[in-house]
Every structure is written in structure tokens, then in C-alpha cells.
Amino acid sequence: GFGTVIANKVGDLTSTSVKAITSGGSAANIQALEDGDAQLGFVQSDVMVYAYNGERTFAETGASTDFSTVANLYMEQVQIVTVDPSIKTVADLEGKRVSVGAAGSGVFFNAVDVLQAYGIGDLDADQKFTKINATYQNFGDSTEALKDGQIDAAFVVAGAPTTAVTDLASGREISLVSLDDEHINALIASCPYYSKDTIAKDVYGTAEDTTTVAVGAVVVARDDVSSEDVYNFLYGTFEDTANLSHGKAAELDLDFAASVTSIGYHPGAVAYFADKGLSVNAK
Numbered sequence: 558g559f560g561t562v563i564a565n566k567v568g569d570l571t572s573t574s575v576k577a578i579t580s581g582g583s584a585a586n587i588q589a590l591e592d593g594d595a596q597l598g599f600v601q602s603d604v605m606v607y608a609y610n611g612e613r614t615f616a617e618t619g620a621s622t623d624f625s626t627v628a629n630l631y632m633e634q635v636q637i638v639t640v641d642p643s644i645k646t647v648a649d650l651e652g653k654r655v656s657v658g659a660a661g662s663g664v665f666f667n668a669v670d671v672l673q674a675y676g677i678g679d680l681d682a683d684q685k686f687t688k689i690n691a692t693y694q695n696f697g698d699s700t701e702a703l704k705d706g707q708i709d710a711a712f713v714v715a716g717a718p719t720t721a722v723t724d725l726a727s728g729r730e731i732s733l734v735s736l737d738d739e740h741i742n743a744l745i746a747s748c749p750y751y752s753k754d755t756i757a758k759d760v761y762g763t764a765e766d767t768t769t770v771a772v773g774a775v776v777v778a779r780d781d782v783s784s785e786d787v788y789n790f791l792y793g794t795f796e797d798t799a800n801l802s803h804g805k806a807a808e809l810d811l812d813f814a815a816s817v818t819s820i821g822y823h824p825g826a827v828a829y830f831a832d833k834g835l836s837v838n839a840k
Contacts, residue, residue, distance in 0.1 A: 559630075560599060562803045567793030573786045575793075583663040584614045587777075591621050596782045597790065601633060601714065602773035603750040604663040606819050614661045624777045625823035625840045627787055628794065628814040631805050632771040634717050634754050635667050637734035638725070639710040640703050647675040647734055654690045656699040656711035665693070667772070668712040670751070671736065674744045696721040704728065716774060716805055717756045726761040733767040741770055750819065773816075778823050780840070787825025811835060 564575035578595065580586050586598030587608045600608075607613040611620030637647065644650065650672070658664025661684075672678030677688040685691065692699075692708055699711035700721045713719055725731055733756060736744075745751050754771035758764065778787050791814075794801075798809050815822075815830045821840025822830070830837050 559803045559805045562801055563794050566797060566801055567790050570793045570796060571789035573789035575790065584661065587621055590624050590777070590779050597627065597776055597778045600775055600777055601663040602775050602817070602819065603666065605775055605777060606750060609820055613666055623780050625780055626817045626820045627776040627778050627823055627826050628791060629773045629775050629817050630814065631716050631774050631808040632754055633715050633774050634756055634771040635671060635769050636713040636717060636719065636722060636756065637710055638703065638713055638722055638731055639734060640729060640731055641709050642732070644710055644734060647671060647736060648677065650710055651677045651688050653709040654692065656692045656694045656702060656708050658693065658712055659695060660693045664712055664714045667714050670744060670748055674740045700725040710734070718760050722761060731761060732763055735768040736770060744770060775817060782823070784825035784828060787823045788829045791826060791829040
């Protein structure tokens with residue numbers, strides 16, 4: 558949805574035309590860039606690093622390095638959603654039925670990281686969890702399964718509020734599982750692409766604020782996209798944020814946009830941020 562809003566604004570304000578397309582998420586977007594089916598893509602900051610280093614999701618296919626950073630847009634929170642009041646901590650998920658996202662997805666590895674931090678994320682030789690009863694569902698299917706009592710909790714990694722979770726919360730009382738500072742600090746020490754984040758209680762009408770971790774939602778571009786088009790994409794995104802008709806527009810910030818250090822920035826992005834008085838790492 559946000560991609561469509563940005564695409565329309567870029568077309569309105571610049572000579573560059575952008576078409577927003579739906580996809581299967583971060584890993585699928587990296588693959589679409591690799592295959593030439595897309596020129597820009599939204600990716601989680603952690604999945605971006607996996608792709609560039611040829612690890613985790615990309616261990617078998619190998620590194621994908623023909624892309625550059627365009628901008629960090631907003632934070633995507635790790636949301637552990639449940640309708641079971643007995644689940645109060647991550648440790649309480651042991652033995653429970655938990656949706657962990659599609660196998661090999663960014664959400665799956667976020668679940669691995671969080672569960673391993675709490676000592677219940679062991680995987681067998683087939684990359685299956687041994688201490689939870691895992692299912693592998695997308696956000697919509699996960700919340701439907703929660704509604705029907707088929708699972709006890711679900712990992713959802715997206716900017717809050719997330720439509721699927723909002724829809725679930727409109728029909729029944731939900732809670733989000735918080736992470737404690739000790740485990741958050743250990744997780745960030747081993748996986749520095751995470752940062753501590755808070756989901757306010759009024760986002761979903763939960764009883765209290767939720768402390769969790771988050772990754773960045775980053776726009777990347779193929780290296781062969783022209784500098785002019787990347788510059789125009791950023792111009793369209795950031796020059797008229799007050800009139801970007803999407804809730805995430807309020808989170809856009811130039812300093813945050815220029816904060817990625819793991820993968821170098823596209824030349825068009827380097828030029829745009831330089832015009833704004835900001836220096837970024839060029840690829």
C-alpha cells in the first residue's frame with residue numbers, strides 16, 4: 558500500500574514513472590531484482606544483509622550483490638501476537654503452536670533469532686523447530702488461524718499497525734508478547750541489524766505497551782537503475798510527505814533514511830542526500 562502511494566507521488570512530482578507491484582516479501586523482492594523483474598524493492602534490513610552475504614535464506618542460491626541502498630523508510634516491528642492470556646513471555650511459547658512465517662522468509666529468521674535468544678529456537682537438520690509446534694503461514698493466514706483457535710501465537714514482522722493484526726484485534730482481545738531488556742541486549746549484540754522498539758498500547762488496544770525489536774524497511778535498487786530515476790524516487794518520497802496519504806508517511810525522516818551502513822547507497826541516492834546536506838556511504 559505504501560509503495561503505491563509513493564509511486565503515485567513520484568509520478569506526480571518528477572519525470573520518473575514508478576509502478577508498484579505486490580510480492581511475496583523481502584526475499585522474493587531480492588530475487589525479483591536479481592531476475593530483472595523489478596528495479597526497486599522494499600526489503601527488511603536483515604534480509605538485505607543475508608542476500609548480500611549469501612547466508613541464511615540465500616545460502617543455497619549464493620550472494621546477490623548487484624543492488625544498492627536507496628533509503629531506510631520506517632521500522633518493522635517483530636510482533637508476537639496471541640489470544641492466549643497464559644502466554645506472557647517468549648519462554649511461554651515452548652510447546653505451543655506458533656506461526657513463524659513462510660519457511661526461509663525474513664519473518665522465519667526473525668523468529669529463529671528471538672526464540673534462540675530465549676533458548677527455545679533449536680532447529681533440526683531440516684530447519685524445523687524442535688521446542689515449538691511451528692506452522693509456516695503469512696500474516697493473513699496466521700491471524701485467521703489465531704481467530705479459529707488453530708494456533709496459539711504468531712510472529713508478524715511489519716510496521717505497526719499491521720492490517721491483519723488490526724482486523725484480528727477488532728473482533729477479540731489480543732496481546733503482544735514483550736521481550737525483556739536482557740534478551741534484547743543479547744540479541745542486538747549478536748544481530749546488530751535489530752534495534753529496541755516499543756509498540757504503544759493504543760496501536761491495537763492492548764492492555765499495555767509492548768517492548769520488542771525491529772528491523773528497518775529499506776528500499777533498494779538494482780545497480781543499473783539510472784541515478785536520475787533513483788534521485789527522482791527520493792524526491793517524490795521526501796519532498797511532500799505531508800500529502801503522502803498513508804500512515805507510515807509520518808515516520809519518514811531524512812536522517813533515518815540516510816542511516817544504513819551495511820550496504821552502500823546508489824549514486825542517485827548519494828546525490829540526493831548530498832543536496833540535503835547528508836553524507837551516506839556510497840557503494
